[in-house]
Amino acid sequence: MRRIGFLVNPVAGMGGSVGLKGTDGNVDEARRRGALPRAQDRAAIAIRRLTAVPDLFFVTCSGEMGGSVLRACGETRYWVAYQYPGTSTAEDTKKAVSAFLQEGVDLILFCGGDGTARDVFEAAQQTVPILGIPAGVKMYSAVFALDPAAAAVLISEPYGLQDAEVMDVDEEEYRHGVLNTHLFGIARIPARAHMTQVAKQVFEEADENRAKEEIARFLNEVMLPGVLYIIGAGTTTEAISRQLGIKKTLLGVDAVRDGCLVASDTDEKTLLDLVSRYPETKIIISPIGAQGFILGRGNQQISASVVRNVGLHNLIVAATPHKLRETPFLYVDSGEPALDHEFGESIQVISGYRIAQRKKISRSL
Amino acid sequence: MQTKILLDEEQIPKKWYNIQADLPSPLDPPLHPATHKPIGPDDLSAIFPMELIRQEVTTDRHVDIPEEVRDVLRLWRPSPLYRAHRLEKFLKTPAKIYYKWEGVSPAGSHKTNTSIPQAYYNMKAGIERISTETGAGQWGSALAFATMLYDLECTIYMVRSSYTQKPYRKSMMHVWGAECIPSPSTKTNSGRAVLEKDPETPGALGIAISEAVEDAATHANTNYALGSVLNHVCLHQTVIGLECREQLAMVDDYPDVVIGCVGGGSNFAGISFPFAGDKLTGKHKDIDIIGAEPASCPSLTKGLYTYDFGDVAGLTPLMKMFTLGHDFVPPAMHAGGLRYHGDSPIVSRLVHDGVMRAVAYHQSEVFEAAQTFARTEGIIVAPETSHAVKAAIDEALACKKTGEDKTILFNCSGHGNFDMTAYDAFYSGELVDYEYPDELIKQAIGRIPKIS
Numbered sequence: 001m002r003r004i005g006f007l008v009n010p011v012a013g014m015g016g017s018v019g020l021k022g023t024d025g026n027v028d029e030a031r032r033r034g035a036l037p038r039a040q041d042r043a044a045i046a047i048r049r050l051t052a053v054p055d056l057f058f059v060t061c062s063g064e065m066g067g068s069v070l071r072a073c074g075e076t077r078y079w080v081a082y083q084y085p086g087t088s089t090a091e092d093t094k095k096a097v098s099a100f101l102q103e104g105v106d107l108i109l110f111c112g113g114d115g116t117a118r119d120v121f122e123a124a125q126q127t128v129p130i131l132g133i134p135a136g137v138k139m140y141s142a143v144f145a146l147d148p149a150a151a152a153v154l155i156s157e158p159y160g161l162q163d164a165e166v167m168d169v170d171e172e173e174y175r176h177g178v179l180n181t182h183l184f185g186i187a188r189i190p191a192r193a194h195m196t197q198v199a200k201q202v203f204e205e206a207d208e209n210r211a212k213e214e215i216a217r218f219l220n221e222v223m224l225p226g227v228l229y230i231i232g233a234g235t236t237t238e239a240i241s242r243q244l245g246i247k248k249t250l251l252g253v254d255a256v257r258d259g260c261l262v263a264s265d266t267d268e269k270t271l272l273d274l275v276s277r278y279p280e281t282k283i284i285i286s287p288i289g290a291q292g293f294i295l296g297r298g299n300q301q302i303s304a305s306v307v308r309n310v311g312l313h314n315l316i317v318a319a320t321p322h323k324l325r326e327t328p329f330l331y332v333d334s335g336e337p338a339l340d341h342e343f344g345e346s347i348q349v350i351s352g353y354r355i356a357q358r359k360k361i362s363r364s365l
Numbered sequence: 366m367q368t369k370i371l372l373d374e375e376q377i378p379k380k381w382y383n384i385q386a387d388l389p390s391p392l393d394p395p396l397h398p399a400t401h402k403p404i405g406p407d408d409l410s411a412i413f414p415m416e417l418i419r420q421e422v423t424t425d426r427h428v429d430i431p432e433e434v435r436d437v438l439r440l441w442r443p444s445p446l447y448r449a450h451r452l453e454k455f456l457k458t459p460a461k462i463y464y465k466w467e468g469v470s471p472a473g474s475h476k477t478n479t480s481i482p483q484a485y486y487n488m489k490a491g492i493e494r495i496s497t498e499t500g501a502g503q504w505g506s507a508l509a510f511a512t513m514l515y516d517l518e519c520t521i522y523m524v525r526s527s528y529t530q531k532p533y534r535k536s537m538m539h540v541w542g543a544e545c546i547p548s549p550s551t552k553t554n555s556g557r558a559v560l561e562k563d564p565e566t567p568g569a570l571g572i573a574i575s576e577a578v579e580d581a582a583t584h585a586n587t588n589y590a591l592g593s594v595l596n597h598v599c600l601h602q603t604v605i606g607l608e609c610r611e612q613l614a615m616v617d618d619y620p621d622v623v624i625g626c627v628g629g630g631s632n633f634a635g636i637s638f639p640f641a642g643d644k645l646t647g648k649h650k651d652i653d654i655i656g657a658e659p660a661s662c663p664s665l666t667k668g669l670y671t672y673d674f675g676d677v678a679g680l681t682p683l684m685k686m687f688t689l690g691h692d693f694v695p696p697a698m699h700a701g702g703l704r705y706h707g708d709s710p711i712v713s714r715l716v717h718d719g720v721m722r723a724v725a726y727h728q729s730e731v732f733e734a735a736q737t738f739a740r741t742e743g744i745i746v747a748p749e750t751s752h753a754v755k756a757a758i759d760e761a762l763a764c765k766k767t768g769e770d771k772t773i774l775f776n777c778s779g780h781g782n783f784d785m786t787a788y789d790a791f792y793s794g795e796l797v798d799y800e801y802p803d804e805l806i807k808q809a810i811g812r813i814p815k816i817s
Binding site for chain 1: 469507565660689693694695696727745794798799801802805806808809
């Protein structure tokens with residue numbers, strides 16, 4: 001019997017339809033503008049599919065935060081571990097997740113948006129895999145299934161696990177037209193089994209780790225003495241640093257030179273300062289988030305000015321084949337459209353030992 | 366409007382053309398893997414029959430094709446030369462496009478042109494069994510067919526990724542009585558060493574060669590056969606170009622551009638060497654000879670011209686060639702027959718000297734070209750061959766721009782009837798455009814482990 005922690009953020013997505021770009025701290029305003037809750041409907045699509053799956057048991061919250069959705073779908077295999085007080089806040093999400101963990105759940109299935117993902121991850125960290133049913137206004141985190149039905153398919157079949165970035169978006173700034181995202185954490189999510197084109201191989205976690213090691217082995221081989229390397233956030237770039245024997249900040253941007261850490265968890269200003277001091281600099285980054293952004297999400301310290309000063313030809317992009325398969329296009333949003341344009345139609349992405357892929361770049365989602 | 370240009374059976378060439386006779390200076394000799402001294406015939410006699418060793422080093426301009434071999438070649442040779450009227454019309458090009466169709470052989474590709482003589486000379490030398498490697502399975506099935514004709518046993522190490530991807534190639538080998546083993550295998554030291562380091566490896570031609578060579582070297586009754594790269598293999602393939610020259614003469618034509626796809630280089634050598642000979646001897650100085658290779662394994666366009674091993678384990682002699690390094694395992698793309706780190710030493714030398722040139726293509730663009738070809742000329746080509754098709758189309762489109770009416774000849778080396786999974790991947794948008802990160806490698810070249 002697999003125990004699934006299930007929670008719904010009842011107000012997720014309400015801001016979107018009424019132009020609020022996010023519902024955090026804005027529920028009343030959203031309601032006043034006539035927004036209707038939609039998270040429960042989205043969650044129900046997934047749950048209806050799961051009622052037919054044997055060996056599942058749900059641990060959930062009362063009412064709109066879970067229980068009423070399960071009941072409405074005719075699902076009886078559940079019990080309530082957290083009492084919903086009637087108005088959902090970030091604190092409720094975190095408390096519910098803690099309650100699920102105490103119940104020993106195998107996976108947490110939640111319905112919401114980026115804000116919900118951040119709260120779920122904050123409480124769960126990597127103790128159990130999480131998976132999002134998308135219902136929010138913004139979906140920059142990579143922890144969401146493609147749609148509610150896909151979420152159900154994912155957990156009804158045997159799965160491996162993979163890394164997925166949880167993004168933090170400053171909603172207040174976002175409402176004023178400024179997209180400020182940073183990498184909040186790396187969660188573990190169920191990985192869809194892939195039929196690779198080579199043979200009927202199924203994607204396994206081991207493949208993903210092996211690919212990271214291969215990328216790291218290659219990049220270490222071609223890293224030059226005397227050159228400063230600015231290394232972006234994420235687990236792929238972390239693997240590269242690990243091979244160098246350097247402990248890198250997982251969520252931040254670091255700088256290394258000749259196998260030594262020069263600066264850790266830098267901001268844009270520090271990077272610009274470093275670039276002016278070191279004549280030869282290169283940047284190593286991995287696409288981040290659900291859509292596969294090279295610049296502009298999660299690596300925002302590496303700003304357009306940093307890239308300009310380093311030179312576009314000194315930008316090295318690396319990603320595992322699995323990540324590249326999930327993202328048919330890569331995206332660039334450096335904040336400077338002229339620079340984005342200079343990327344051209346496609347980019348080389350290092351994907352293995354002396355192996356790269358040519359990936360198309362798109363500029364609009 | 367003649368479409369097929371056909372020769373009579375009696376016009377199967379009686380001699381192979383040896384381009385070594387027309388090189389301005391001799392080839393750099395292969396070196397012994399241990400001593401790094403030039404190898405002699407004795408070093409090779411453990412795995413090759415003496416006649417093939419002689420053909421490997423001879424500088425005679427012509428080598429007689431035994432009548433017994435010509436008799437077998439009659440099963441499909443002379444192969445037809447086609448004028449691609451429908452493709453020309455579709456492209457709206459003033460160029461004339463001809464293609465030599467080698468897919469008419471029993472195994473479906475040019476590979477039988479050399480598997481027959483190789484099996485024949487081994488049979489003559491009293492050998493009972495032949496071991497070999499195969500990438501996409503074209504060579505393996507061609508050798509299985511040839512060894513069956515001469516009552517030899519045949520053991521084939523097939524690159525693992527292709528073994529699972531193309532089960533019907535394996536079935537063909539079984540029909541012709543050969544044993545087919547996925548490589549790396551646990552049957553050889555080289556295979557076990559690779560598996561120990563990397564149990565999930567997709568395999569590579571270089572690894573399979575190590576296994577087959579080891580098998581031959583450790584069994585007295587067994588010799589080794591290679592389907593490409595070596596001089597005698599290129600020699601046997603020259604029947605393709607020799608026939609083309611005759612066929613074009615029948616319609617009063619001669620190529621301005623000659624094209625072949627390149628993995629180890631033998632089908633490219635086969636169609637181009639007779640014409641390269643014309644270029645070297647000054648008869649046709651301006652002919653443009655183009656090898657088309659995959660961007661993921663671009664030895665001629667991005668490799669180094671240096672001595673390197675022919676296999677991963679370093680069992681073969683060191684050969685002077687364009688190489689990406691014998692330890693390079695190319696990504697598992699669909700043109701499995703082109704997944705080779707090096708190239709024929711003669712082709713390499715000719716590219717290095719500027720007699721020939723090379724271009725590299727991504728997977729999706731060659732499949733697009735193959736689709737165009739299938740929808741105009743009808744033939745569904747092998748993924749390897751699609752590289753040559755792409756180069757021919759590019760040349761024809763260039764003619765459209767300049768208004769030149771060049772004569773373009775390409776080798777349509779094999780059919781793709783067992784490659785439908787590759788075409789399916791193309792249609793479902795799953796083809797990955799692998800490429801070789803040569804810029805990064807070039808910048809760090811001094812830090813990369815030395816090749817030899």
